[in-house]
Amino acid sequence: MVLFKKAKPMKSNVVIIGGGAIGLCSAYYLNKAGASVTVIDKGEFGHGSSLHNAGYVCPSHFIPLASPGTISQGLKWMLSPVSPFYVKPRLERDFISWVWNFKKSCTDENVRRAMPLLRDLGNASLDLYEEFAAMKAFDFEWTPKGLLILYRTERGRHDCEEEAGLAKEIGINARLLDRPSLQRLEPNVEMRAEGGLYFPDDCHMTPAKFVEGLAKHLEAGGVRLLKNTEVSGFKIEGKRVVGVATSAGDLSADEFVLAGGSWSPNIVKKLGIRLLVQAGKGYSVTIPRKENKPAIPLIFAEARVAVTPMGDTIRFAGTMEIAGLDLSITRRRVDAILNSIPNYIGGFEKSDFAGAEPWAGLRPVSPDGVPYIGRFSSYSNLIAATGHAMIGISLAPITGKLVSEIATNAKPSFDLSLTSPDRFS
Template identity: 40%
Template structure:
């Protein structure tokens, strides 16, 4: 058992609660401070619930920026960057462009894959410990509407296999139309090709959050919702201020998602993050007997079956913390889904209430994960982009290793590449 320490986790989303779970499991006194309401934790509750080792290429990858620029002229496209006079956005975009090289992306991909495979294994353990959050390893279907799109996906699958899926015994495989029909006999697909990633899994994110919260409460972890935290520094020590209370714990874990940048700035750390807004629609029923989570590759639309529901979501909208619902973006999600899955009902889709959340995007597409160099008691776990839910448990395990000074711990060893350095953009 590690030495008992007092720890404050700033952020009560899936990353923050996962950190609190593994820290409290080791006997630490943990308190979680969350600015939002319990029922609405931004990118945690309404996401697609996918655990995706297959998605190991960082967001900052070759061709992504130029494709994004092309999509900007289409109001229903998967990507939109709202032009605005913002020095932080301009700096972020420049850094994104610099990071989007083939050499850098392919150096990072095997490390991202290792992180995701370790997290999938951690989810299997967590399902055995907690249960009740619908974890299933049924794989992921990548569905392409065009032959060109399918060939592009096959090339990506070959790389993912070489980077580690083959070695892990879960290589991606191309499915014929007959094999796709055998896998999903009750679903009519209008696609040109399919690739199955057996490595991947899915779960119910709202149920996961509830189970984590319940487990923390049994360990006497205090979770405070609707409380805005501020960070202060005295030399190399960080304190947390909540209202009139100031706490100086042995460790502060910054896990506030897209809001982590502003908090880090309070103690002199540059943590470039842009909130990437995504949407989802949840259909009760479910309206299709789909069993395998799927992604439409060209439209970047994801579809996840849950018990009694089907969730469809997508888009990446860089417009700051804009809470407005982009009706044309939502329409693009619906239209793409209906083309590939004609068994869906447009009227039912139109009745679904759009949900949105903000993914925390770093310029190089890599999380900020590790100890801060400037402050001895600060650990950062933020900037996970679309991998937040996918890598939550391994992030929690890494934080627990760092608090216990287990630099050689199985989880902490995943940081040895240096790619996750939380102060890589600080001067």
């Protein structure tokens, strides 16, 4: 449990650009701090990447995406049209720069540096989710059941053992399990995997219920939500942003928060800022299922597929396609997610998925696997809150809390030198 310092009450106006999980959680804590808050979204609130993802709140994801082995594994995967990872080569300066910095970050040093911060942010965020759940203002099916990684190959076993070792080193609760122990832990489904790694302290929830419930709660609490309103430019005075131009007119404020997810680089380009974020497209397929499903969320290690029981449904999610701001669905990669299921668990037939519509979302991916949280040095009143890649739902509450601390000029609860939005400039 982290004890947060009390910030001074904030009297200023804040405009948040982007109303996904990150923007909405920022609005929640800024509103609590006394600010007058407006959130602007070009679509519906929470309908970006935050809508139908896997819903893991996972301090277990303490290893950054940019780690040794990612490049060699990624190159192998690139050769397969049904692999869980794909990078579409492009001759764009920002893309090339992102790839260069991603490659540079795939080191042990990056992992060692990022791990304690990701652990601390993950744990603190989980505590804040517990507070949301205890508040009972809206139900988001908060479920503390842990997370179970399943492997079926020697390589998968090796990776899980290595991860278990790192987890032990940094104090994350994790247990390696053989097949009989897996089956005892999860008696509702036939376990076909060879073994697994269990993180008992992770939780999960239904992300659409969280973002939609939070948006309503914020509106009832006096936060102004402008949907279907696109931020298209800025008004500047010296080193300060004084207003945003939107499709519904201009808006001025004292502080601005950039929470535009994968669209963030395009938004701040107009300010002359180059922010390295690539969209990492992923898919999910959700089917109704009340019983005969796992109670604990699963990850299929080799297939990189996430399985989440959500209320009366079950969701299968996966793939990472770095292919620009493109939400089109590549059917063969969705099929690859579904085809992996019988390799790990029994009880699911192809016909169960007939008619199920796949969903696509764009994860905002930074090159080093660490989010951007902090003020930009080029503007004194512009705060970055983006780049959370695969852990944006997990880290949304703590990001919002940190944004409110930064905006109130309180000392942030964590050392944020690694999350500086200027670190690749």
